[in-house]
Amino acid sequence: MNINIDVSKGNTISAYLAGLLVHGAQLGMGILGFQRIIAKEAGHDAWISVILAGLVTHLTLWIIIKTMQKYPSADIYGIQDDVFGRWLGTAVSIIFIIYFILTAGIILRSYIEVVQTWVFPNLPTWILAGIILFLAYYTIVGGIRVIAGYTFFSIIATAWLVFDLYFPLEFARWEYLFPIMDTSFGNLFKGMMAMSLTSVGFEVLYVVYPYVQNKDRVNKSAQLAVLVTYLIYLLVMIVSLVFFSQGQLMRTIWATLNLQKMVYLPILERFELVVISLWLIVILPNIMLYLWCSARGLKRLFSFNLRSSLYWILSVIYLASLTMLSRQQMNWLFTVHGKISIWVVYLYPYFLYVMVLLKQRTQRAKSKSKGESA
Helix, strand or coil, X not given: CCCECCCCHHHCECHHHHHHHHXXXXXXXXHHCHHHHHHHHHHHHHHHHHHHHHHHHHHHHHHHHHHHHHCCCECHHHHHHHHHXXXXXXXXXXXXXXXXXXXXXXXXXXXXXXXXHHCCCCCCHHHHHHHHHHHHHHHHCCCXXXXXXXXHHHHHHHHHHHHHHHHHHCXXXXXXXXXXXXXXXXXXXXXXXXXXXXXCCHHHHHHHHHHECCHHXXXXXXXXXXXXXXXXXXXXXXXXXXXXXXXXXXXXXXXXXXXXXXXXXXXXXXXXXXXXXXXXXXXXXXHHHXXXXXXXXXXXXXXXXXXXXXXXXXXXXXXXXXXXXXXXXXXXXXXXXXXXXXXXXXXXXXXXXXXHHHHHHHHXXXXXXXXXXX
């Protein structure tokens, strides 16, 4: 496998669009029900855990970009092949591919669960899963530029939804936030870890980076994208904490959707149904990016055709979505995915960066030794 990727100019994107891809990958199904998970650990100080998670994410993203800057024309698959060797590098890359496929499958199945719970209880899973995966496939085959264009459209089309938080604020009880720092640091740390797993998605830069034109601006664009994402999460968390009591929040699976019930419009009675319908536009970039990253991995490792890779991946996800039917099974899958995400997204980037530095230092030492001997 060639370490570097030869990307044609017509298949590249700007750093601005790369930042939008990061934001689009982070903001998905997690925001619909992350509040209960964080508040379970950190209580009414859950908003502090969100801030701490944001700081950790910014640092991890910086490490990822620093790693990619050492290999401007390579993706994560080429870097691991160069650092760890052919066999070990392939094994680690396969783990990444499995992670990407698993994440796409979880997003798909989570959205189907919301639709079946709130809108169409009798809608067969196979119909909605087939429609969503077909839409994702149709966009992915167009390449990263088409995916980036759709992500831009999805953000523009749904950005106004954040203003709906004004309605539940009319019933806010700000005393629910006090006393501040009443939770132990250990619980804040647990809440931070839970929040970090909610906002994964920035790791797609490992695969997207070679396709960016002005790479010197990627860090600024991606960091700004993460900042906007966490500001939205922080705003939603604070509104949830002042609207729900702790007891209510612990019993609410999709707190953000329950907040939408407070939206009152004269011509529309149940606004949360509109939000669920529009949320398909939000989660499609998530699914597309993770499917594209996994298909690119199979192409890089085994020289598979992108379309053929997508056929196999989509078939696996489709069949898996039909088997995960109960809330208990979904909770188990979330737990497994969370443990994998801790290692893949928040710990492994630091290890890989150190290995890249050691690899380059060793190469420089060898080059210097050869020069002196000559």
